[in-house]
Amino acid sequence: MRHRFANLTLASVSYPLRMMPGLGWLRSLLGNRIGLIGLSILVPVLLLAVLVPVLPFADPFKTNVSVSLNSPSLEHPFGTDKLGRDVFSRTMTGLQTSLSVGFLVAGITLSFGLLFGTLSGFFGGKLDRLVMAGVDIFLSFPSLLLAIGLVAIFGAGFLPVVVAIAIADIPRAIRLQRSLVLGIKSRAFIDAARMVSATPGWLMARHLVPNTIAPMLVAASITAANAILTEASLSFLGLGITPPEPSLGNIIREGQMYLQEAWWISTLPGLVILLIAISLHLVSDGIREVLDPRARKS
Template sequence: MSENSSSMSLREYLSSDTVTSMRQATAQRVYWSLRAFLGNPLAVFGLVVILAMILAAIFAPWIATHDPNAQNLSRALQPPGEENWLGTDELGRDIFSRIVYGSRISIYIVILVSVIVAPVGLVVGMAAGYFGGWVDRVLMRVTDIFLSFPSLILALAFAAALGPGIENAVIAISLTAWPSIARLARAETLTMRASDFIAAAQVSGASALRILRRHILPICVPSVIVRITLNMAGVLLTAAGLGFLGLGAQPPTPEWGAMTSAGRRFMIDSWWVVTMPGMAILVVALAFNLFGDGLRDVLDPRQSR
């Protein structure tokens, strides 16, 4: 087998029935998942938008046509045109460039929240589901308490206590976003806690930590990834909402929510000042939702429509 594996074409390698290495087995699984995902045009649209946003964030200085903070009062409130593709705001700043730079802030918030929320939710949920008894009761009551905080109000409280800013917005959003992940992980863990493959691991002598890490985690992770992706749209909207209220990113940072907030005074005469960042929020939130749905169909076939 190993002699002719080098001469095998990539296509044969990925669809062959005789699998000769662990790497090939993994590659095959990725390949078939990818094919299933690419068969869903809406999900692909979501992925493309998210990738475009990430690229825009990375290469913002090369993509942006103007300095996002450069004011030019002689060109204030210009409608979309050749010089300023999406028009200018009340201080003459180029809206297109500000949206491109703003994607950095949005991505920063979304990634930071996900990185905080996923591990915390997974650990709490898996521990509660696996150990049961009083561990479950304590952890789930704590989860209930955090679940009952309205995230925007909590964020307001944080902004009042710690001062407005992106970091505080991230903390506030994370505090209210992890309980849903914990509940999901707990539910998944409960369904398999009594299953024979967990019993078999126990009979093999595996410690609780090993069972959680090697046996329960791989089954929880796909649904958590799906949930996080679908949550990202909500995170983005909350962050924009905080920006709009003046409690998230502070001027002159080109945050999309803050931009819509600043533009609402000129909404009647200069529609583009509010509309352009609003459209950015809409498109990206939609993209996260579509991408999450597509991901769910691939990773978590039980829940697909």
């Protein structure tokens, strides 16, 4: 095989599968129909969640029992809860918390998945067996059940919830990255780079990670959506973000006893969670089509 690469240098090795996002990928995403639909839902909700402290909405923590359990109106778009607090401002404030959890979990999961999945897939041997043994152990538990168990150990609160959900999701990211690396490291251009004395670090940084980043970004966006749903589930069960700090999960929990007389307390925040999850999945499909040439429609 050596004679095939005799005239190659390290600088001349091409990267035929490279899918590292360039500066124009966001513009391409805006031209993608699925991605644009997802962004058209996600961006306005994100802006509302970020800007709600400076917008003329009611204080999410201010109580006024004289307007308790009022139905949705112009003054209170999502109505009020049993203490007369504005459900809309509480939903937007809780959404800040839920989105922070989702994006932090996605970032942590992506980072650990890229690191350990690449090392495991590239080096193989004992390291691969050790990493995959740990992955298999964690994947033997349902992710929500594992997160519940970890929160029970770490305690409730923002940081413990982030850590618990991330630990539950990292094994899937490692397995995905490992499978991607295994599919790429036997390609001819990897053999060519080895023939010109490319170091393992150079191969991983310049070949393997750039060629796996697109599907990993797609997986990260799905992880963010799932983390938001998991956080809401934990908070609904009383194991996540605890009152008085608003979270979509604990807002829904507070309203469940008033479903018949004040359905809006639980239903409208629940619809916000649904919209965020759907939009993130649509954006992930758009990212996949934009960054992975093989996924684009002709």
